[in-house]
Amino acid sequence: MILMILKSRISMRTKACIFDLDGVIVDTAKYHYLAWKKLAVMLNIQFSREDNERLKGVSRMASLDIILEIGKMTPDDRMKEEYAALKNKWYLDYIGRMTPEEILPGSLEFLSELKSAGIKTALGSASKNTPLILQRLGMESLFDAVADGNIVRNAKPDPEVFLTAAKMLGVLPENCVVFEDAIAGVESALNAGMLCIGIGSEKILANAHYVITGLDKMSLKKLREIEKVSDNEQLL
Ligand code: G6P
Numbered sequence: 001m002i003l004m005i006l007k008s009r010i011s012m013r014t015k016a017c018i019f020d021l022d023g024v025i026v027d028t029a030k031y032h033y034l035a036w037k038k039l040a041v042m043l044n045i046q047f048s049r050e051d052n053e054r055l056k057g058v059s060r061m062a063s064l065d066i067i068l069e070i071g072k073m074t075p076d077d078r079m080k081e082e083y084a085a086l087k088n089k090w091y092l093d094y095i096g097r098m099t100p101e102e103i104l105p106g107s108l109e110f111l112s113e114l115k116s117a118g119i120k121t122a123l124g125s126a127s128k129n130t131p132l133i134l135q136r137l138g139m140e141s142l143f144d145a146v147a148d149g150n151i152v153r154n155a156k157p158d159p160e161v162f163l164t165a166a167k168m169l170g171v172l173p174e175n176c177v178v179f180e181d182a183i184a185g186v187e188s189a190l191n192a193g194m195l196c197i198g199i200g201s202e203k204i205l206a207n208a209h210y211v212i213t214g215l216d217k218m219s220l221k222k223l224r225e226i227e228k229v230s231d232n233e234q235l236l
């Protein structure tokens with residue numbers, strides 16, 4: 001009996017959906033890669049798309065550290081600031097040319113379905129460029145809260161970004177679902193005690209509770225199915 005009550009309380013538990021930005025809502029992950037690649041070429045560092053998976057979801061300076069580690073380079077802090085600024089300049093050149101067509105398929109539809117159902121929405125991104133991107137694409141009003149690299153100190157896989165978003169929304173972590181395309185982001189969501197739906201490849205995002213190829217494969221009905229399965233698994 002208690003188990004049944006618990007089950008019915010846990011299922012339909014989603015009160016908020018928190019979205020990573022780059023590679024989940026908008027197709028900016030490719031621009032981060034292109035800008036880092038340009039820097040790597042300049043520094044004569046071999047940097048592959050595979051290496052790039054380690055950068056996804058990771059803050060700007062931490063990403064630079066990974067690239068420098070690959071190239072076995074140890075520049076001083078002033079040079080590091082310069083490299084990061086250069087990368088960001090190239091990244092912003094790409095962003096400046098971005099159009100609403102680069103909003104990833106299914107994002108707008110799913111966000112509006114959530115709104116109609118009274119489910120809160122937030123962004124949880126390491127990017128300091130989040131406000132600029134939202135403004136450029138006219139998406140500011142679609143999120144009830146934005147937790148981004150401008151307010152969060154500890155980068156993913158630390159749970160701070162998603163816990164901050166949940167707090168801003170006034171929703172408990174166990175009632176939040178995170179959508180993430182990065183390995184570090186999936187870890188961050190799990191560390192926050194949230195249900196995590198990976199966006200991308202099942203092989204890469206193996207730790208997510210469920211993986212889809214994009215938000216065009218998501219709907220409220222599908223989300224309810226996923227949360228039911230994950231609740232049952234937890235209770236077994
Ligand atoms: C996101 C991206 C990372 C990026 C980070 C910081 O998490 O997935 O690739 O490095 O944001 O972005 P920023 O726009 O502040 O350089």
Ligand code: MG
Pocket residue numbers: 020021022023024029056057180181182185
């Ligand atoms: Mg991402």
